[in-house]
Amino acid sequence: xxxLEHFQEGDFAELIEWIHDxxxxxxxxxxxFRYPLSNESLAWYTEDTNVVNESEAFVYKAINSTGKxxxxxxxxxxxxxxxxxxxxxxxxxxxxxxxxxxxxGMIKEVLKIAFDELNLHRVSLGVYHSNTPATKxxxxxxxxxxxxxxxxxxxxxxxxxxxxxxxxxxxxxxxxP
Numbered sequence: 001x002x003x004l005e006h007f008q009e010g011d012f013a014e015l016i017e018w019i020h021d022x023x024x025x026x027x028x029x030x031x032x033f034r035y036p037l038s039n040e041s042l043a044w045y046t047e048d049t050n051v052v053n054e055s056e057a058f059v060y061k062a063i064n065s066t067g068k069x070x071x072x073x074x075x076x077x078x079x080x081x082x083x084x085x086x087x088x089x090x091x092x093x094x095x096x097x098x099x100x101x102x103x104x105g106m107i108k109e110v111l112k113i114a115f116d117e118l119n120l121h122r123v124s125l126g127v128y129h130s131n132t133p134a135t136k137x138x139x140x141x142x143x144x145x146x147x148x149x150x151x152x153x154x155x156x157x158x159x160x161x162x163x164x165x166x167x168x169x170x171x172x173x174x175x176x177p
Contacts, residue, residue: 002105004060004113006050007072011061012042015072018093026155027128028072028091052118053080062092062106070097073106075114075123083121083169085114090125090134103134107141112176115169124166128153135163142167142175 007015015037019025022035033041049057056078062071071093077086087110092098114120125143127134139145143165151159 001065002062002070002102002109004062004073004106004109007046007059007061007074009039009043009046011069012039014061014069015042015091015093018072018091024091026153027131028089030153032089058113058118060106060110062102062109064097064102064105068094070094070102071106073110075110075118078118078120083119085118085120085123087123087125099133103137104140107137108176111141111167111172115172121169122166123172124164126162126164129161129163135165138165142171144171 016039019028019035019037025033025035025037033045046059049055049059057074057076058078059074059076060072061069062073064070072089072091073087074089075085076088077084079085087107090103090106092102092106094102111123114123124146125138126149127138129148144167146164146166149162149164152162153160
């Protein structure tokens with residue numbers, strides 16, 4: 001069981017600790033942040049977030065059934081007019097919790113917020129082609145692959161491609177009556 005709570009300044013240190021190398025940062029955020037992650041960059045990232053019908057982004061920490069913070073997820077790029085958003089920056093920060101359903105729980109909870117609370121119609125995401133565990137998690141949650149952005153990121157002398165995935169409100173409600 002995972003619950004989401006708004007990510008706030010008091011949570012910055014833990015996220016910075018989780019993102020202890022450049023590879024983790026790159027998988028988490030692409031080129032959005034520079035390594036090392038800082039309080040200043042996270043303050044910028046969370047500015048003007050988490051206000052229904054106003055904010056373009058909602059940023060969360062994920063908490064497991066024992067009350068321990070185990071991850072991070074955001075729902076951004078919100079278009080209130082088009083009732084759409086994009087899941088970004090998904091991270092199971094506590095390595096001992098990987099492979100235990102936390103990602104699935106985080107995705108389920110953020111989609112519940114998107115479709116049931118924010119009344120969105122479509123949620124998309126991008127996942128680097130090499131991140132097979134995440135891709136499987138998203139497919140289990142009902143996401144469908146729409147296409148591939150080929151060679152979208154140059155990192156450590158190699159090109160990374162990104163799968164583009166989405167789930168619609170009707171598909172979500174069919175899987176989660």
